[in-house]
Amino acid sequence: MSRSVPSLALPALVVLAAEPLYLLVDTAVVGNLGTTALGGLAVGGGLLAWAAALLNFLAYGTTARAARRAGAGDRAGAVAEGVQATWLALGIGVVVTLGFQLAAGPLTRLLAGGAGPVATAAEGWLRIASLGLPLLLVSLAGNGWLRGVQELRRPVVFVLAGSLLSLVLNPLLVYTAGMGLVGSAWANVAGQTVTALLFLRSLASERVAWRPRPRALGVQLVIGRDLLLRAFVLQAAFATAAGVVARSSTAELGAHQIALQLWLFLALVLDAYAVAAQTLVGQALGAGRVAEARATALRVVWWGLGTGVLVAAVLLAVRPVLPGVFTDDPAVLAQAAVVWWFLALMQPLAGVVFALDGVLMGAGDVGYLRTVTIGAALVGFVPLSLLSVPLGWGLAGVWSGLTLFIALRLVAVVVRVLGDRWTRASVTVGA
Incomplete structure (x- = not known):
């Protein structure tokens, strides 16, 4: 059960x-x-x-x-x-x-x-x-x-x-x-x-x-290769954004650090649903219960969305107070006020994205996740981050890039889960 x-x-x-x-x-x-x-x-x-x-x-x-x-x-x-x-x-x-x-x-x-x-x-x-x-x-x-x-x-x-x-x-x-x-x-x-x-x-x-067992190790390495490449591109995209902000003002860099650490911590909260989805979907598909896997995908989406909305509401409610816990610099606080809206309003989108990431990982559809993540980073996150300096968008440009990155992934994973191919993805087991 x-x-x-x-x-x-x-x-x-x-x-x-x-x-x-x-x-x-x-x-x-x-x-x-x-x-x-x-x-x-x-x-x-x-x-x-x-x-x-x-x-x-x-x-x-x-x-x-x-x-x-x-x-x-x-x-x-x-x-x-x-x-x-x-x-x-x-x-x-x-x-x-x-x-x-x-x-x-x-x-x-x-x-x-x-x-x-x-x-x-x-x-x-x-x-x-x-x-x-x-x-x-x-x-x-x-x-x-x-x-x-x-x-x-x-x-x-x-x-x-x-x-x-x-x-x-x-x-x-x-x-x-x-x-x-x-x-x-x-x-x-x-x-x-x-x-x-x-x-x-x-x-x-x-x-x-x-x-x-060499065969089993080889299969694990293939799955690991896709997830490793996905993680590498993610890390490179965040490093690019940090480098762009570092070339702006010190105040923007400080606000970016505060918001990014909060974003990463909240990602852990939402990623817990991805872990649950992996386990439940993997077991359902292993038993041939495709309808149960689909029902699980819908459940984790609602949990991720609901938690994301709750987190967003809390972030907006504490916006006048929480940034001051990290700094008393007026310039940093002014930049934090700009980025705070991106941080908060992104949470419901991220809640659904992370939940469906777990669904597709549990189904073994890691090749698709790899391609989607790399594409969203190269089309959305990195270009907007790099354009922020010459166009004078500053921190808002970098966080617009991160928001677009999440939005592109959201569209891609929703389209995938609405179809049937993910339920037939292969998770080869070693002999």
């Missing part, structure tokens, strides 16, 4: 929000060390977060494949997808970690604007923190297969256990042990170790074969 959308979305939200909330605490702890340490954390943490965002396909791709097998009554096969995803996570994680170890210096100097104390601090933090990347990827794979079999309570427990350990260790290592910024890095690694071990123990308790 399929569970309700909220019963899957709420625990997914906890898992999605745990890392960003921990990073806020980490920033507060390190911030008391001074601007050099804070700058080092921003540069090193930004690089690590960028890698983790690109490799998030280990969770989303695994969910779709595991859900299909679980829906067909093959729980052992669903867990086997988790095993192969774990091997893939370890392999990719080791390669990326080695890359960071070799290139930490040049990368941090590039982002920090050259050699100096911030680049040195960032390099030291990144060399240690990147040791936890394979463990983080193992956790993503574990999240994927557990979502696929509709077990979301265990990921919540595992992620919170690791996050709480990091929260306790962070100030102890940074201040009490006198380790400074590197203490923050070791606290990260410790928490990721605990979380990964819990996911591995959960996988081991299923008593399935642990040997890697």
Whole structure:
């Protein structure tokens, strides 16, 4: 029996929000060390977060494949997808970690604007923190297969256990042990170790074969390729927008940072419906219940739309107050007032887009999602962002680009779901 959308979305939200909330605490702890340490954390943490965002396909791709097998009554096969995803996570994680170890210096100097104390601090933090990347990827794979079999309570427990350990260790290592910024890095690694071990123990308790299967790994890599390319274009589009704003006034840059961080946090809230949709649609199609998959798509659309409208109303209600929590600079507040309307009114559109993204991911229609996302970024987001400077549109132009990006994706995913091709999308399972 399929569970309700909220019963899957709420625990997914906890898992999605745990890392960003921990990073806020980490920033507060390190911030008391001074601007050099804070700058080092921003540069090193930004690089690590960028890698983790690109490799998030280990969770989303695994969910779709595991859900299909679980829906067909093959729980052992669903867990086997988790095993192969774990091997893939370890392999990719080791390669990326080695890359960071070799290139930490040049990368941090590039982002920090050259050699100096911030680049040195960032390099030291990144060399240690990147040791936890394979463990983080193992956790993503574990999240994927557990979502696929509709077990979301265990990921919540595992992620919170690791996050709480990091929260306790962070100030102890940074201040009490006198380790400074590197203490923050070791606290990260410790928490990721605990979380990964819990996911591995959960996988081991299923008593399935642990040997890697090249065919299954190859199929996962194909799905991962589409999701990775999609994520890369997204990251590049946001980086382009940030670069455009950075060349405008400092006030616009500050307002953009405030609005963007709120947008990214709210995207996590709405993305919880995508996780629920993936699981429910994948299982329904795996069992051959196409009508149920369509009904699920309609349900998550209503949940996403309703939540988006609610979030928009709250944002508009707190518009006179909330920006002042982040800054008291009149110029920044004036720019925030402009961008706030884009931020708020975009939420209902984003709620539907993210929900239907989950529907198509659960159906295995990731190739279509890849093409749509890249097209919307190249046609809408990036051009309007780049035109903002010569046309004098400023921050409003950049956020018009982001709004158009969401609107184009909305049209594309709605048209797709109204048709039949997504219900026949192939999620090949490995033998």
